[in-house]
Amino acid sequence: MITPEGIREAAALPERRLAGLALNPSAPEDVLLRLLADGPAAARMVLCRDRALPDAVVDAAVAHPDRYTRSFFARNPHAEPSQRARLVDDPEWFVRAHLADGPRLPWAVRPRPLPDRAVVHMIRTYENELLGGTFHRQISAGLMRSMHAHPDAKVRRMGVSWSGVPDEALDALLADPDDEVREMVLLRLRHKDPEWVERELPDRPCHARTGMLTNDALSRGVVERVLASPDTPDDRFMIAGNPTLPADAVRRLAVDADPEVREQIAFRSDLGAEERRVLAGDTDPRVRLAVSVHPALSEAERAAIDYEVPVDGTFGAWPRSLVARDHGEVRRDAVSGHPMLRRRAAREPSLPADLVERLAADDDLGVRVLLAQNHPDAPPALLLRSFLEYTGPEREHLLTRPRFPTAGLARHAGDTDPAVRALAARDPAAAAETVERLTRDPDPGVRAAGAGHPNLPRARLAELLEDGELAHRAAANPALDPAVMRRLVAPLPLRDDAAG
Structure with missing residues (x-):
């Protein structure tokens, strides 16, 4: 099966140039339609996947005869969810799978939800294997909360599986007319039964054992076995975060020989005052840091702890929770x-x-x-x-923030950091000579950024259209003359066999 990476790597200079043109924000609608109808796979891929499209081009993408082209649009994060949902009944499972998988976005960025009607239709009609992975990220918070009460049994099953069973809905779901819904609810309840957990707990390291020790109701027998003779080296760490761990076990693990276990215990909200005092003086700085943020501590008590705050961590985007904090x-x-x-x-x-x-x-x-x-x-x-x-x-994620400034960035054109020099190409008032200098920078990222600036001298822009490295960025330059754009697409069709 052809992959996006394979399409990109197989593209020769003319195809890369047309792919850049497909991303040009100034490209006229007729040029985009021509690229979609007759362009090579590399151009159709980025056109349908990596930009917002006029309505007429959306219509053509949804009706395109090539399944790969439609699948690229199915994963377009710039398209309105309602536009992507037009592919919900695509005849090719390949396209439906990409729609269910969702837009190409960083992990921390939640896609805009598909219309509720489309999501319900997908749950009711798609094969279960198409609804795994990241499909749940495309469901609105309102639908997710109400799925357990939906009239369709398959939707209720998904609701019980993904979002759990609210206590107020438990009785109704235990009497649900659908056998699978009742069985799923009963299974969830079993995980709250310490005797069942003790009986079913695997005696070997596996995903099921980890989940049960971390989340399920623990019997006294399981707790004592883990404390006395754990089956795996990580058992004590796993139960340290379990919300059902009894208070005496919390006290014992607060002085465990393993600092990772003590650190995990330090995060518990049910720590007693004595455990907090002991952990606050722990020899391991990670433990002291963990307990220093305990919600029961006063500001004075926090300040009295000798904690060390890491300054070299990852400070990136966090996924937005469906439930807002207090x-x-x-x-x-x-x-x-x-x-x-x-x-x-x-x-x-x-x-x-x-x-x-x-x-x-x-x-x-x-x-x-x-x-x-x-x-x-x-x-x-x-x-x-x-x-x-x-x-x-995730430094680059900052550049995607809607309020990132552009004015005055040209002053960074001489910075020693290539990522900072590239900022100069975001300044709409950057001088032509500055932009041209960026296209000759030793760093490829800076050269690419300069090639897309609308103030690039026209002679240099024309030169870069023939450059093996920068042709695609030059073709995406919004200052490119529409007449030049139409000349670039005039030799089409350049259809290849990579995708369609």
């Missing part, structure tokens, strides 16, 4: 003297304006960058400062 808790975290609690608050996209302003000026790098990465109203100055100061994983 506003009072978020505010307490935001005004805390503990940087780790302020970092936790900075990840909240619903943080109010006064706290956004406060945390944007925080003296902790992690707080500032997490706010920039996750809040929709992060100030432009904070976004730029974060990009300049943070060089860790």
Whole structure:
């Protein structure tokens, strides 16, 4: 089966140039339609997958005879969910599978949900194997909460499987007319039965054993066996986070020889005052840090702990929870003297304006960058400062934030960091000579950024259209003359055998 990577690698210069043209925001509709109808696979792939499209091009993509082309549109994160949902009954399972799998997005970015009607139709009519993976991420919060009560049994089954059973709905689901729904509910209840858990617990390392020791109701027999003679080295760590762990076992694990077990225990909200005191003086800095954020501690008690806050962590985007945190808790975290609690608050996209302003000026790098990465109203100055100061994983995500500034970025064209030099190409007022210099930069990313700037001198733009490395970026330059665009598509069709 041809892959997107294979299509890209197989593309010669003319195909790469047309792929760049397909991404040009100034390309006229007729050029896009011509690329879709007669262009090579590389152009059709990026056209349908990597940009927003005019309605007429959407119509043509949905009706395209090539299944690969339709499947690319099925995963387009720029398309409206209702547009993608037009493929819900595509005759090819391949296209339906890509629609169910969802748009191509970073893990932390939740896609916009498909229309509820489309989701229900997919659950009712698609094979179960197409509904695994990331399909659940495309379901609206409202539908997810109500699926257990849906009239269709298959939807109820999915609801019980994905979102659990609300206590108020338990009796009705135990009497559900569908055998599978009742069995799924009973299975969930069994995991709350300590005797059943003890009887069914595997005696060898496996996913089921990990899940049961971590989440299920633990009997006294299971707890004592793990404490006395665990079957695997990780058993004590796994039960340390189990919410059903009895208080005496919590006390014993708070002084366990393994610092990872003590660290896990330190995160428990049910720690007693004595356990908190002991862990606060632990010899391991990770344990002290973990207990220092315990919700039962006062600010004075936190400050008395000798904790060390890591400054070299990953400060990236966090997936948005379907359940919002308590506003009072978020505010307490935001005004805390503990940087780790302020970092936790900075990840909240619903943080109010006064706290956004406060945390944007925080003296902790992690707080500032997490706010920039996750809040929709992060100030432009904070976004730029974060990009300049943070060089860790997911740095590039900052550039996708809607308020990232552009004005004045040309002043960074001489920076020693290539990622910062490339910012100059985002400045709409960058001088032509600056942009041309960027296209000759030693770094390929900077060269590519410069090739797409509309202020690039026309002679240099024409030269780059023939450049093996930068032709695709030059063809995507919005300043490209529409007459040139039409000349580029004039030799079509250049259809290949890669996809269709």
